[in-house]
Amino acid sequence: MQITKTIEEARRQVEICNACRYCESFCSVFPAINRERHFSDGDITQLANLCHNCRGCYYACQYTEPHEFKVNIPKAMAEVRQESWQDYAVPAMAAKTFHKSGVLMALAVIAALAFILLLFQNAAPAAGEAQAAGFYGVLPHNAMIAVFIPAFFLPIISIAISLRRYWKSIGGERLRLAHFTNALGSVAKLKDLSGGQGEGCNFEDEDRFSNARRWSHQAIMYGFLLCFASTSVATIMHYFFNMPAPYPLFSLPKLLGITGGVILSLGTLSMASLKLRADKNLGDARVWGGEMGFVLLLFVVSTTGLALYMLGSTGAMPALLAIHLASVLAFFLLTPFSKMIHGFYRLASLLRDAQIKAKL
Known part of the structure; x- marks a missing residue:
């Protein structure tokens, strides 16, 4: 840097x-x-x-x-x-663009991907029969995998390169289990958002202490993790137990996904409200659009997922499926350039902090 x-x-x-x-x-x-x-x-x-x-x-x-x-x-x-x-993003120009115009970029990527998926659906034979067969009738499982594997692993490679550059720049050393224990404990509790006296922070209303931002962060983090767990469990059930979707309401993928989707939607709405009320002069005002773009992206992912569950048996299902899959794809593709990267960088910073404290 x-x-x-x-x-x-x-x-x-x-x-x-x-x-x-x-x-x-x-x-x-x-x-x-x-x-x-x-x-x-x-x-x-x-x-x-x-x-x-x-x-x-x-x-x-x-x-x-x-x-x-x-x-x-x-x-x-x-x-x-x-x-x-x-500066450490790969490519850096994509990060600069998102941080400047995040809302527009997120919506543009979702719209473009949804359009492509809708074209793919319309090109498929026997559309009516396919719709009756459920999600995989509209978009075959193998096609989903072919699309999502690159969209998942390419951002991981980009993040790995970015983190390696960052870790080197801050003098990071070889990690030990104790460093992870210390850092992950702080992440799980979002300890630093509780303030010096545990009364919360002053993000949204000047010198009034509040835990609202901490709760919003926790809702977003744990809601996202529950949704990710739902997808992971469904993948294991599909490939290892020969139990393909769709799953009933009281199945583990549905319970995890619906709970996570509701929590994530509420968390993003709360965070957007806090950001709208907060003093922009106490942050980097140049990238406010990027921060709101990231919140919007997560909100669209969670709410379209919930809408797809509720309306999955109606004629709106193909369009909702395209929009939801497009938003999920956009989220993964934009992760290295959105504020999602802050979670990785903060964890790296906490690990480095744990290393330094261990030497004292």
Whole structure:
């Protein structure tokens, strides 16, 4: 990652924080700051990806504007964090485009993929009979697999290259089990969104503490994991137990999928509401469209999945199937360039933080 004015400004502010130390107990960022005396570019980048943008430090700080120091750690960290996602992405131009126009890009990709899938359906013989046979009658199982395998593994390769670059830039070393235990525990609880005193963060309403953002994050994370588990279980049932879809309501794939879809839809709606109310000057305002695009993408995936379940036996099924599969494909294809990558980078930053603490 190149040395930029963004990193230089973040370093200036971090050095002020290191001298003050008032916010030492707020989250993982400030103890990490207070451990150091000098900050390399990699240090600043790692600190930025540790930050959850909860904004508690901003409202506690005595050096924010109009003070001449003009400290705004949430904004400085957000800008460095965003640059790291863009600069290490493969290809970087796709990430820059999504971060600038995420909503438009997400909708365009979904529309294009849905159109292609609808064309494929219309070209298939005996469309009426195919519809009566269910999802696989409209789009054969082997065709789905042929489409989704590249859409799943190509983004994984892109993310792996991106993470390797990032890990090298922040001085990452060989990992041990203890590092994963420490980092994953923090991820599971979203610990840093609870604030220094466990009262929550200040994201949506200035200096009022709230756990709404933490709950929204947890709903999105666990809703997504339940949906992913539903697909995984269905795959195992299909290939290992010769139990192809469709599945009844009280089957494991349906229970996991419906529960996850509802939680994910509610979580994304809540997150969108919070972002609309939040102060854009405490984040990277340049990429607000990309953040909303990512939330929209997850919302479309979950709600079209639920709609497909409810209306799967009606004439709307072929169109809904095309839209839902297109949104899922778009989600996977855009993952290396959307805010979804933050989860991977934050985990890497927590692992690096665990490595550093283990040496103390």
